[in-house]
Amino acid sequence: MTFRYFLPVLVSLLLTVTNSFAQTLKDNASVRTSDNKDVVLWRAERSIEAFTLPTDQANWYDVYVRVLVDKSMLDDETLAEGTVLYLAGGETYATLEREIKVFKHAQAQGRKNKNRWEVVLKAKAFHTQFEKGSIxxxxxxxxxxxxxxxxxxxxxxxxxxxxxxxxxxxxxxxxxxxxxxxxxxxxxxxxxxxxxxxxxxxxxxxxxxxxxxxxxxxxxxxxxxxxxxxxxxxxxxxxxxxxxxxxxxxxxx
Structure with a gap:
């Protein structure tokens, strides 16, 4: 399944399984690892839309973010620490401070992206890391x-x-x-x-x-x-x- 077909399926799944919301992570958001909210996974340089699910921890959300990465940085479904995350337009979004397993990946679209994967990353964020009004x-x-x-x-x-x-x-x-x-x-x-x-x-x-x-x-x-x-x-x-x-x-x- 290519990514462009996968993402709508992901969105549909999240909306069907429970109530999810497309929220906007701030341009300076600190995003944490999904299994340990005390460990910073990346610090954003730009804002980004994320599909989110409330967790059983008050004011914490699971977030699913779509970004591009260089193919050389993905090994056995894992992105290495130091991997640069790019937005669809090619702008740098953030740099990973810890390695992370990807939720899903596929060939990025467009000739200029032939050496990049399009990936979905699952992480965790506190409510203050979203733009006002999106929670x-x-x-x-x-x-x-x-x-x-x-x-x-x-x-x-x-x-x-x-x-x-x-x-x-x-x-x-x-x-x-x-x-x-x-x-x-x-x-x-x-x-x-x-x-x-x-x-x-x-x-x-x-x-x-x-x-x-x-x-x-x-x-x-x-x-x-x-x-x-x-x-x-x-x-x-x-x-x-x-x-x-x-x-x-x-x-x-």
């Missing part, structure tokens, strides 16, 4: 802090569509989950956020798992490590009890 929870905060109350549901609809979230109907609610981990690759599933709509109706609230949002609300509640936010309308005790039941049922799925 879901940060984008939610920005939207909810700047949108007039009467427009919140409309703006949330737009985010749901942009992120291509899929809903699950449970009791009187429609739930749009964002996961911490890939459901098909682990027995234990941990959701990052649940975006809640009244079934057949408008946006109702947000439930976060082990982290808080800085947003204006009509009402809110905390239960263990779960945080319930209702920016558009107040929630009654009955609403809260119903959502607690939904959360517990959702965790069993």
């Amino acid at each position: 879901p929870e940060r984008k939610l905060e920005e939207m909810l802090n700047t949108t007039k109350k009467g427009m919140i549901s409309r703006e949330m609809d737009a985010l749901i569509e942009e992120w291509q979230l899929k809903f699950v109907d449970m009791d009187e609610f429609s739930i749009y989950p964002i996961y911490q981990t890939q459901r098909s690759l682990t027995k234990e599933t941990s959701f990052k956020m649940l975006i809640v709509y009244k079934r057949g109706g408008a946006f109702f609230g947000i439930i976060t798992n082990e982290f808080q949002l800085n947003i204006p609300v009509k009402s809110e509640k905390e239960e263990s490590d779960l945080y319930f936010y209702f920016p558009a309308q107040k929630a009654t005790d009955r609403d809260f009890d119903a959502l607690m039941n939904v959360v517990f049922e959702f965790i069993k799925l």
Whole structure:
């Protein structure tokens, strides 16, 4: 499979397995190794689009980056320390500070790239290494802090569509989950956020798992490590009890 056909398949796979987001790594981002967040893998010289997945570590993301490398630097699916990473246009993106196994590679397109591979690298990055607004929870905060109350549901609809979230109907609610981990690759599933709509109706609230949002609300509640936010309308005790039941049922799925 050539790379130009592989990448859309990768993107489709990430969107199908769980919720992934195309986020922009900053032009000075420090990117870490996928198995040890304390080890710097590269320091970016330019910004780059990365496909990302939330991890089970708060505010850390798995990132998949597409770059070009000289063929001489790839040996047994491993890129050596000191390998220069290039963007599609030939500009230097970064230099590896550690060796890394490539996630996928294929012949780079174009006559000038006949001596280069096009590779996908898997790494890890902290939320501060992305451009503002490209991380879901940060984008939610920005939207909810700047949108007039009467427009919140409309703006949330737009985010749901942009992120291509899929809903699950449970009791009187429609739930749009964002996961911490890939459901098909682990027995234990941990959701990052649940975006809640009244079934057949408008946006109702947000439930976060082990982290808080800085947003204006009509009402809110905390239960263990779960945080319930209702920016558009107040929630009654009955609403809260119903959502607690939904959360517990959702965790069993």
